[in-house]
Amino acid sequence: MSSEYAACGHFSMKSDVFSYGVIVLEIVSGKKNREFSNTKHYNNLLGHAWTLWTKNRALELLDEVLREQFMSSEVMRCIQVGLLCVQQRPEDRPDMSIVVLMLNGDKLLPNNPKVPDFYTKINVKSKGNSSSTNHKLNSVNELSITMLDAR
Template sequence: MPPEYAARGHFSVKSDVFSYGVIVLEIVSGKKNREFSDPETNNNLLGHAWRLWTEERALELLDELIGEQCLESEVARCIQVGLLCVQQRPNDRPDMSSVVLMLNGEKSLPKPKVPGFYTESDVTTETNSSSENHTLCSVNELSITMIDAR
């Protein structure tokens, strides 16, 4: 489900492009976005693919079962196209006719931007130092809100 639909109920032709990009990344990786959690960062499949892409390790996303049966250049192209399709803003996503041309190698590939629903959960030194300044209101991390009438 594209971010604009999940957040505001807006649906467009670019919503289908987002879904297609998710499917491309699921096929390449052999994993489902909804069930995947990156063991290092707890990112979903889109966040994991994005992290590998930015670290120039995108081919690590490839499912081991199909790794020997395909060309690395084609896998890299599919991953890049998948990431282009799942960009946060609908205007940044290509239309499906461009996707077809990109997958066929007939169109150059721009650099993808951050995917939708991506939240960086890597713990960095900066995050650690800022979180140490906050105090927890509850030791057991449970919060209960009770609503009373006037």
């Protein structure tokens, strides 16, 4: 879910593009965005993909199952298209018709995607030895359900 929809309830075709980009990155990595956390960088999947992209190590995102047979140019294209789709500003995201052309190789890709939406980089500072300190990165939300019955 894009931030413009989550925060303000604004839904557009660019919100769908964002969701598609998340799915592309999930397929390439074999990991779900909601369940992913990187203990080294404290990123979600989008942040992890972005970090690897900016360090020219994007192929490290690839699912181990797919590593046995893949074309690096196709994987890089998918990662780049995924990152283009999840850019923070909706107007920077491509239209789905352009995404299809980029994935097919019929359209040149822009040089570099911009920072993704929901890019989270948490700076965890701890006292003492960091190897013995446990960091809690996820909050536990409690949910209650009220059932209404007529008299």
